[in-house]
Amino acid sequence: MNLDELLNPKQKEAATYLDSHLRIIAGAGSGKTRVLTYRIAYLIEEIGIEPRHILAITFTNKAANEMKERVIRLLGDYASGALLCTIHSLCVRILRQNIRALNYPNNFIIMDEEDQKSLLKKIFKERQIDPKTISLKSCINYISTCKIGGVTPSRAFEFAGDFIGEQKKAIAYQDYEQYKEEHFMLDFDDLLLKTVELFEKYPEILERWQRQFQFIHVDEFQDVSEVDYKLIKYLSGQSTLCVVGDPDQTIYSFRGSDINFIMNFEKDFPHTKTVILDQNYRSTKTILDISNNLIRKNKNRMEKDLFTELEEGPKVMHYSGVDEEAEANFVCDTIENIIHTVEGVNYHDFAILYRANYLSRAFEQKLIQRQIDYKIFGGLKFFNRKEVKDALSYIRLMVNQDDLSFERIVNVPARGVGAKTLEKIQNKAIEYGITNYEALCLYADEIGISGKAKKQLSQFVTCIENAKHSSLALPDLFEKLLIDLGYFDMLRNDQDENRIQNLMELKNSITNYMNTHPDSANFESYLQDIALYTSQDDIFDDEYVSLMSIHMAKGLEFNYVFVVGLSEDIFPSFRSVSEGGDDGMEEERRLAYVAFTRAKKRLYLTDSQGFNFITNSPKMSSRFIDEIGSDHVEHAGNPSQFKSREYLHLTPSVDEMIGDNEITDWKQGDLVEHDTFGKGVIVKVNGKTLDIAFSVPYGIKTLMAHHKALHRLSN
Numbered sequence: 001m002n003l004d005e006l007l008n009p010k011q012k013e014a015a016t017y018l019d020s021h022l023r024i025i026a027g028a029g030s031g032k033t034r035v036l037t038y039r040i041a042y043l044i045e046e047i048g049i050e051p052r053h054i055l056a057i058t059f060t061n062k063a064a065n066e067m068k069e070r071v072i073r074l075l076g077d078y079a080s081g082a083l084l085c086t087i088h089s090l091c092v093r094i095l096r097q098n099i100r101a102l103n104y105p106n107n108f109i110i111m112d113e114e115d116q117k118s119l120l121k122k123i124f125k126e127r128q129i130d131p132k133t134i135s136l137k138s139c140i141n142y143i144s145t146c147k148i149g150g151v152t153p154s155r156a157f158e159f160a161g162d163f164i165g166e167q168k169k170a171i172a173y174q175d176y177e178q179y180k181e182e183h184f185m186l187d188f189d190d191l192l193l194k195t196v197e198l199f200e201k202y203p204e205i206l207e208r209w210q211r212q213f214q215f216i217h218v219d220e221f222q223d224v225s226e227v228d229y230k231l232i233k234y235l236s237g238q239s240t241l242c243v244v245g246d247p248d249q250t251i252y253s254f255r256g257s258d259i260n261f262i263m264n265f266e267k268d269f270p271h272t273k274t275v276i277l278d279q280n281y282r283s284t285k286t287i288l289d290i291s292n293n294l295i296r297k298n299k300n301r302m303e304k305d306l307f308t309e310l311e312e313g314p315k316v317m318h319y320s321g322v323d324e325e326a327e328a329n330f331v332c333d334t335i336e337n338i339i340h341t342v343e344g345v346n347y348h349d350f351a352i353l354y355r356a357n358y359l360s361r362a363f364e365q366k367l368i369q370r371q372i373d374y375k376i377f378g379g380l381k382f383f384n385r386k387e388v389k390d391a392l393s394y395i396r397l398m399v400n401q402d403d404l405s406f407e408r409i410v411n412v413p414a415r416g417v418g419a420k421t422l423e424k425i426q427n428k429a430i431e432y433g434i435t436n437y438e439a440l441c442l443y444a445d446e447i448g449i450s451g452k453a454k455k456q457l458s459q460f461v462t463c464i465e466n467a468k469h470s471s472l473a474l475p476d477l478f479e480k481l482l483i484d485l486g487y488f489d490m491l492r493n494d495q496d497e498n499r500i501q502n503l504m505e506l507k508n509s510i511t512n513y514m515n516t517h518p519d520s521a522n523f524e525s526y527l528q529d530i531a532l533y534t535s536q537d538d539i540f541d542d543e544y545v546s547l548m549s550i551h552m553a554k555g556l557e558f559n560y561v562f563v564v565g566l567s568e569d570i571f572p573s574f575r576s577v578s579e580g581g582d583d584g585m586e587e588e589r590r591l592a593y594v595a596f597t598r599a600k601k602r603l604y605l606t607d608s609q610g611f612n613f614i615t616n617s618p619k620m621s622s623r624f625i626d627e628i629g630s631d632h633v634e635h636a637g638n639p640s641q642f643k644s645r646e647y648l649h650l651t652p653s654v655d656e657m658i659g660d661n662e663i664t665d666w667k668q669g670d671l672v673e674h675d676t677f678g679k680g681v682i683v684k685v686n687g688k689t690l691d692i693a694f695s696v697p698y699g700i701k702t703l704m705a706h707h708k709a710l711h712r713l714s715n
């Protein structure tokens with residue numbers, strides 16, 4: 001193994017330095033996986049360390065397996081004795097050997113989230129806690145937060161004070177812990193916490209593990225949490241610790257990772273050597289330059305500019321579409337154009353990355369129309385997502401009263417309809433040769449539904465019937481139906497933000513359909529229109545475009561990358577910034593940095609104008625488009641004149657505020673200001689009138705194009 005040929009000088013230094021603890025600050029694409037792999041190989045082959053004394057902790061099982069395969073390929077099966085795994089797997093291994101000391105059997109049961117929910121369901125029933133007031137998911141989060149924060153159930157009671165809701169959660173927490181202990185069960189948090197407890201109570205056990213792992217490596221160190229860090233500190237008591245990470249790629253703060261562990265590492269581990277890997281082997285110079293420009297805007301970071309010896313490469317393209325359809329068209333046109341003109345390029349060279357999962361919808365529809373295969377990583381295709389299917393079933397039930405839709409949603413949210421009641425409804429439907437829904441409407445008394453279910457099913461029928469005869473516009477009717485049926489409340493109770501976003505995106509799809517079919521839009525034709533998308537199965541071919549959230553894309557690389565949905569408030573996310581302040585904004589910027597640095601050859605940044613129902617505001621290009629600078633960027637499409645930062649923080653200039661009631665050339669996507677409704681965006685031009693989307697509470701309004709109250713903000 002000639003490291004001089006395989007690694008650059010800094011990489012080699014990082015792979016071979018053994019004199020003290022080592023912190024490797026590895027920029028994106030600078031070969032950290034390569035360095036870790038060769039370091040392990042070097043320890044075994046050149047230094048003669050027995051593999052079982054080597055530990056490498058990775059962020060995912062996938063990363064552990066890949067690294068292991070690479071080491072075995074280099075050194076053969078002998079190297080498989082090194083332990084490469086996630087921190088949870090490591091804890092399971094330690095606990096299986098030593099948990100008897102804590103009076104647990106070695107074959108303790110590990111609980112996943114489904115097990116946690118089942119246990120809480122049981123506890124809620126026993127304690128008469130209504131899951132509508134405290135959702136299972138929020139209770140799981142509460143318990144986890146208490147445990148990680150060292151708050152015992154009795155302390156939780158004290159904190160709850162007179163608040164009934166908090167008291168109930170504390171009771172559930174107490175019962176949950178008690179049940180687990182009695183049944184020797186451990187949840188994921190316990191795996192870490194019990195290991196810490198074991199080490200704190202039994203120094204001799206800790207010492208044994210410290211002696212075992214003489215060389216410890218931790219990958220993705222920028223994303224370790226406080227408990228992870230505590231464990232790593234304990235374990236590394238007698239070893240040489242090597243941590244690898246990139247503070248600029250910390251993107252899991254919402255799950256407890258803390259950038260400061262890598263930033264302040266030398267305070268806890270004096271005499272640490274730091275090696276900075278700043279040569280990038282992945283991206284063109286242009287892509288690196290704009291990524292560097294962006295991340296330099298962050299204050300809490302370690303100064304490092306990546307460089308590359310690769311070619312300059314073409315400019316990064318920013319495309320702004322008049323609407324999502326235009327944005328999706330641009331992405332598909334570009335993919336097809338490259339496929340047809342560049343030799344050797346295949347669909348798997350392309351990735352479409354987005355900040356939030358709901359954003360995949362417009363791109364999926366367009367890819368299906370264009371017959372381009374795609375695969376969603378880390379989730380389901382948009383129209384296969386549970387809440388989207390449920391919502392469409394409600395619409396279908398309204399339009400067709402079909403039995404499949406009825407069966408799917410008659411008890412969602414729960415209306416006390418069990419298998420028996422459903423069977424009674426079905427039998428009645430067969431008896432009269434009608435649909436289940438009709439049977440319920442016409443023969444509720446004959447069917448013999450009683451109690452809670454009777455009342456709730458009657459409300460259910462009323463909602464559907466009212467919706468059938470409503471004069472509301474389709475998107476508003478869709479939203480009202482889900483509100484009246486209690487569907488949104490159910491998701492809110494579950495704190496399921498992603499599902500709510502998906503439903504608002506479905507509303508957006510209905511709005512787009514209405515705008516493109518102004519004369520013929522109804523739910524029947526909408527359902528027919530989207531039938532093509534709702535019946536899509538997963539493909540099993542290798543030739544597909546990859547679609548995924550940026551969090552999923554961490555560690556991956558693609559020749560051609562589209563970062564889509566780059567609108568202010570979507571990315572950076574309004575929620576993260578409003579909740580996290582400056583830190584939140586810095587994390588969003590790191591996320592954009594991770595996204596941009598996935599690209600090897602070409603990077604496309606896209607956004608669209610129009611109205612966003614999730615943020616309830618007109619869309620503007622993201623500030624990140626400004627922050628990457630203008631030198632290496634070419635703008636195309638219909639870039640908004642009005643810069644995002646000005647939009648957010650400055651009032652318009654006097655010139656912009658002067659109304660021009662002679663304006664005749666209004667276009668879809670133009671930004672306007674109305675004296676009463678405030679800022680808005682034109683979603684449709686209908687000759688003398690304009691449909692304009694304003695922020696809540698106003699929504700879409702149709703206004704006279706020449707009215708003096710209307711002012712133009714952009715061309």
Ligand SMILES: Nc1ncnc2c1ncn2[C@@H]1O[C@H](COP(=O)(O)OP(=O)(O)OP(=O)(O)O)[C@@H](O)[C@H]1O
Pocket residue numbers: 006007008011026027028029030031032033034035246280281282554555556597
């Ligand atoms: N010294 C080198 N010579 C040639 N290619 C290299 C060298 N170091 C790394 N590479 C290549 O650069 C690419 C990026 O390396 P790797 O995936 O290890 O980066 P990384 O630091 O883990 O990236 P990120 O943190 O962005 O996920 C890989 O294709 C790798 O083979």
